[in-house]
Amino acid sequence: MSSKFQVVVIAFMLAAVGLFIVWYKAVYLNIPLTPHAKKDYYTISAEASFIGENGPADISMALPSPQEDMKIISQESESGEFGYTISETKEGERGVWSKRTVEGKQKIFYKITVSPEPVYPYGVEPEAASEFIENELQVDREALFALWDDVERSAVLSLIETVRKHSSGPLTFTAQLIDQFNREAPSDSVQILLKMKREDSVSQIVKILMHENIPVRKVRGIALKDRQKGRKLTEMFEVLTDEGWKLFDYQKGHVYKPNNFFIWQRGNEALFKTKGVSKPKLRFSVIRTQVPVVSTIQQNLYGSNSEFLNFSLFTLPGSQQNAFKQILLVPMGVLIVVILRILVGIRTMGTFMPVLFALAFIQTSLLNGLIMFFVIVFSGLFIRFYLSKLRLLLVARISAVIIVVIAIMSLMSIVSYKLGLTQALSVTFFPMIILSWTIERMSILWEEEGGREVLIQGSGSLLVAVLAYFAMMNEYAAYLFFSFPELLMVVLAVIILIGRYTGYRLSELFRFAPLGHS
Numbered sequence: 001m002s003s004k005f006q007v008v009v010i011a012f013m014l015a016a017v018g019l020f021i022v023w024y025k026a027v028y029l030n031i032p033l034t035p036h037a038k039k040d041y042y043t044i045s046a047e048a049s050f051i052g053e054n055g056p057a058d059i060s061m062a063l064p065s066p067q068e069d070m071k072i073i074s075q076e077s078e079s080g081e082f083g084y085t086i087s088e089t090k091e092g093e094r095g096v097w098s099k100r101t102v103e104g105k106q107k108i109f110y111k112i113t114v115s116p117e118p119v120y121p122y123g124v125e126p127e128a129a130s131e132f133i134e135n136e137l138q139v140d141r142e143a144l145f146a147l148w149d150d151v152e153r154s155a156v157l158s159l160i161e162t163v164r165k166h167s168s169g170p171l172t173f174t175a176q177l178i179d180q181f182n183r184e185a186p187s188d189s190v191q192i193l194l195k196m197k198r199e200d201s202v203s204q205i206v207k208i209l210m211h212e213n214i215p216v217r218k219v220r221g222i223a224l225k226d227r228q229k230g231r232k233l234t235e236m237f238e239v240l241t242d243e244g245w246k247l248f249d250y251q252k253g254h255v256y257k258p259n260n261f262f263i264w265q266r267g268n269e270a271l272f273k274t275k276g277v278s279k280p281k282l283r284f285s286v287i288r289t290q291v292p293v294v295s296t297i298q299q300n301l302y303g304s305n306s307e308f309l310n311f312s313l314f315t316l317p318g319s320q321q322n323a324f325k326q327i328l329l330v331p332m333g334v335l336i337v338v339i340l341r342i343l344v345g346i347r348t349m350g351t352f353m354p355v356l357f358a359l360a361f362i363q364t365s366l367l368n369g370l371i372m373f374f375v376i377v378f379s380g381l382f383i384r385f386y387l388s389k390l391r392l393l394l395v396a397r398i399s400a401v402i403i404v405v406i407a408i409m410s411l412m413s414i415v416s417y418k419l420g421l422t423q424a425l426s427v428t429f430f431p432m433i434i435l436s437w438t439i440e441r442m443s444i445l446w447e448e449e450g451g452r453e454v455l456i457q458g459s460g461s462l463l464v465a466v467l468a469y470f471a472m473m474n475e476y477a478a479y480l481f482f483s484f485p486e487l488l489m490v491v492l493a494v495i496i497l498i499g500r501y502t503g504y505r506l507s508e509l510f511r512f513a514p515l516g517h518s
Helices: 003-027 126-137 141-145 150-165 170-182 188-196 201-211 293-302 307-311 318-327 330-344 353-364 366-389 394-418 422-429 432-449 451-473 475-483 487-499 506-511
Strands: 038-062 070-078 083-089 092-116 216-223 228-231 234-241 244-248 261-266 272-275 277-292
Touching: 003 487, 038 261, 092 261, 150 170, 150 188, 150 201, 170 188, 170 201, 170 234, 170 244, 201 216, 201 234, 216 228, 216 277, 272 277, 318 475, 330 353, 330 451, 330 475, 330 487, 353 366, 353 432, 353 451, 366 394, 366 432, 366 451, 394 432, 432 451, 451 475, 475 487
Parallel strands: none
Antiparallel strands: 038 092, 038 272, 038 277, 070 092, 083 092, 216 234, 216 261, 228 277, 234 244
16 A cells, blocks of 8 residues: 555545544534524523412422423522422422411512523333333223213213224324314314313313323423513423324324423423412513523533533633643644645745744734844844854854843833833743744854845745734634634644645746746
8 A cells, every 4th residue: 555545545534533523513512613603592480479378388380301402501499588499209390389477479480591402312211101101091991981970971982982983093093182172163072072161172182092091191381482471381292102202282283393392391290289378370481592602612511411522622621721722723823834835835944933923923913923023033133143253152152042032022021011012011922942043043044045045034934924823813713623623633634635745836836937938
């Protein structure tokens, strides 16, 4: 296998793996590709109002649980002087507010903030479904029949017989039953049940499904729309089939899950229970807020079940994150250097010295950095030419230049501070050793090749440093490399491919252009 083929294979594998991880994090872990993306947060407030009867009181309300397409961000209770506890029931958690003596009008609040995004698998595991059927749905038909009087019982049996003829299983039976209640001209059986008005239609449908031993449970939820106030929860119900729980909309009569629909409660237990109070009322409101995704990424990572994210940079302490935000800019500058040196043919003083100066420009700002660079380099060159006359050895000469550079930087800081030019105080961000070597290299190049070569390599170095500065200062690139460090594999693949290039550089094409016309 030739080395060229190996390079292509390695580059392709690196790029493919890097891009796949980026795609996975963007699609499945919901990490955005742009730094300004915003996410919708919905705060749902449940307001319970009632009148105390000058005695002990207990108020109980079903609490939401994790569900498909919704991530619970926070939950809190504002209960004033009421005690607040959470109790576990077969159908989930319930919030319980209690107080020894309650009198007059009272209000308690419960708030939950959610974000629409896929987090939890929907439905239940087969074992959980079997347990649900065994414990909750083996109803006694005689006991259930006792809830209806003779007229209702006859109407129910007639309705069941009609629905059975037009259905083949729990799913179609439920759909047909809902359709019977929603027809413009309902059957006599349905009209009898509707006229009784002892229960709403949803409760009647649930009872009929339970009579047929079809696993069913009520579902109460609310549509997540901004600025909703004083709303009641929408009632729906779920039927357990071979494919899992299927949510039915009573109005539509088929399997249906509205967009941005938050399910508050699943189960046949009452949503709101009170004891020791009168005129209880429960209302819900929804408020939407938009939050920058960047500020929520770390919170989302900690709340995720993905072990892959345990190795994310977002799990590091804040100081280390800030350090890596700078470090991860270097590959971008390195890529610019590789392109300009190998493909364009720009000559620089040192291979990656321009990247280090670009990092310094990021701290000082470009204009201030260029001014400081010229002042320090020209002052250092003057001192270096004088030291060359003293015939010092290389090590001593470089050491002397380093001391001179430090002295110049210190003097610039003091003078600028006295003059109120605080921008020059950032001169300390310049790499002193690199500056010293640059001065030494320029002086030697001047002696060996002349001032023209110094000007070419010096201006080339500054040009590359400025271009690297703009690339590294791009907020989109900085965000992408920190949020998706896997892009380093793609950059490495590009650099490896460029490293095999042995053709003409762009500058050489212009240089030898006259030969093509001769």
